[in-house]
Amino acid sequence: MGEKQKSNTNSLTRLHWYHWLIVIASLALTITAWYVTSAQIKQKTQLQFNAEAKQIIQLVKERMAKYEDGLLGGVAAIHGLDNGTNIHHWRIFSSSLSIAQRYPGINGIGVIHYVAPDKLDDYLTKEKLDRPNYHIHPAHNKNEFWPITYIEPVSVNKKAVGLDMAHENNRLTAAKKARDTGTTQITAPIILVQDEKRTPGFLFYAPYYQEVLVPKSVLARKNKFIGNVYAPFIMEKLMEGTLLNQNRLVNFKISDENSELYNELYLGSEGYDAKPLFSNQTSVDMYGRKWLFTIQTTQLFREQYQNNQPILILIGGVIIDSMLLGLFLVLARSNKQAIRLAQQMSLDFKLSEQRLHLTINSMMDGLLTVANNNIILSVNKMAENIFGLDSEDIIGKDINLFICVINSHVPINNLKVFLPKQNSNLKIEHEVLGHKKPNISFPMEISVGELIDCDEEIYTVIVRDISERTIEE
Structure with missing residues (x-):
């Protein structure tokens, strides 16, 4: 955690000058009310x-x-x-x-x-x-x-x-x-x-x-x-x-x-x-x-003229001021606990993300995530190896630059055509042509899955280079 982030975190978990200003102003008002009432x-x-x-x-x-x-x-x-x-x-x-x-x-x-x-x-x-x-x-x-x-x-x-x-x-x-x-x-x-x-x-x-x-x-x-x-x-x-x-x-x-x-x-x-x-x-x-x-x-x-009103005002005001200070302390403590929880959740998320990233990068097959407009969102290491490109050269590009249907010059408009039929739990693999630089095509096998993220369709595309298998056949 950086020094700036630590400073921001500390500022949320302690009382600030304006908290003390409110408490002191309230206490001053209480003392003033007590003094004026006593004097009267x-x-x-x-x-x-x-x-x-x-x-x-x-x-x-x-x-x-x-x-x-x-x-x-x-x-x-x-x-x-x-x-x-x-x-x-x-x-x-x-x-x-x-x-x-x-x-x-x-x-x-x-x-x-x-x-x-x-x-x-x-x-x-x-x-x-x-x-x-x-x-x-x-x-x-x-x-x-x-x-x-x-x-x-x-x-x-x-x-x-x-x-x-x-x-x-x-x-x-x-x-x-x-x-x-x-x-x-x-x-x-x-x-x-x-x-x-x-x-x-x-x-x-x-x-x-x-x-x-x-x-x-x-x-x-x-x-x-x-x-x-x-x-x-x-x-x-x-x-x-x-x-x-x-x-x-x-x-x-x-x-x-x-x-x-x-x-x-x-x-x-x-x-x-x-x-x-x-x-x-x-x-x-x-x-x-x-x-x-x-x-x-x-x-x-x-007995007739002694009045307890000033002391009651003072006691009541001090109690209210104490409750106000207590509220600020509780809120500061709650903020501290919330920040600790958020930090822990963030750490857990990062660890999960790291584990997921490690798992994805250790896959034997290539993995791409593609938006419903055919733009590639992410790739793993194996996908980089298969296409012979770094992730920076793949992410953000149209998937049609890297995959096309065999014996067809028509671009893939929607990856839905590769999805399994409705109510089918079978994994369907399709043979397609992959493209490497410079202008190298090779046989590939893909299987497509679908994710829904905030009402947005995202496709997972598992790619596999089947060049050796094709030669053997």
Whole structure:
């Protein structure tokens, strides 16, 4: 087999660049579809998470705004009394608020008075008229007093009655800031004295002055300041009243600077996901403080919004690409097997042809094959010897140049006349004259057979030189 033929054969039995191009293009299409689908789904779920996170913050802000309205309502109620409020007035007002129903999460509502040192005795005398056991606590070394005068419901806030804000920096700082700015303020994280669990909380202040309108300057606000209407909050209780952690799609944590106010991001928390799909942090201005919200998705979010479509596309595409590659490999292997079979058949045919050629050339008689138009198609060696010519001088010539009927100058039009009669199995031999070069005739004996090759008649002519036999006779 030549090098060119070997190269052609090898090209049919291996994968070509265009096979790999199809597979790679299909794989690239699969990866692109996976990537685009993943990006779209991620974008969609990201938007959903952003909406849920925004809603959490909005709900907290709305709840705080509602509490602020309650405090400002207390300020308005105090201004509505000509001689200021007392324990009885405050109790009536707080009852009208229906705190438990309308303000879930709030621990109470009260009044903190600013008391200058020179006014302390008058203040205590007045308050002890209704509550002989009332006192300010704890003792401190500051030259000012900010006691909680009233707090309702008192049953759950007894320890807070008389508590002086001046004893602790976070409480006092926010109280003064509310006074000086004339706006509602909250404290940094504190522990409420009435909270037996000692969990994080804060106080919410709304300042009020001798005038209904807030004075315009800081100095005027300080001079005309009376006190703060306030509400204490236990953060855990506030969140239960605002955002009960039940079937929520996000968990969150709230921090104030380095102090933790509220936290749902721990193992064992409702819906906690150790590896959330999404998370973010948002800083929110909250009445003079900055609360940092850390929000992340829950297990329920994962169950509702996790989509397996991209991975299914990827797996399906890889399977199809693998099948396509397998198909190419099978076809290449089939081509290889087919080529091997064809090569083997070609070899067998060549061997058969060689054996047949050898057999024909070893015959004792001459053999010619002739077309139905009397043109000689092939000759064997013995035929060459009989006619004294090479095959090139015989093949392609009219048989009438080499054979003629004895005592007749009429050419042989069709070899059929030498065929045996129909339904006869006898081999019929005919004596004719053969012609050699140069112009030599000799007696011959021929027998004719007929072959049908693709509807074309071909005759086999066996020739024998009978010159010696004729001489003997």
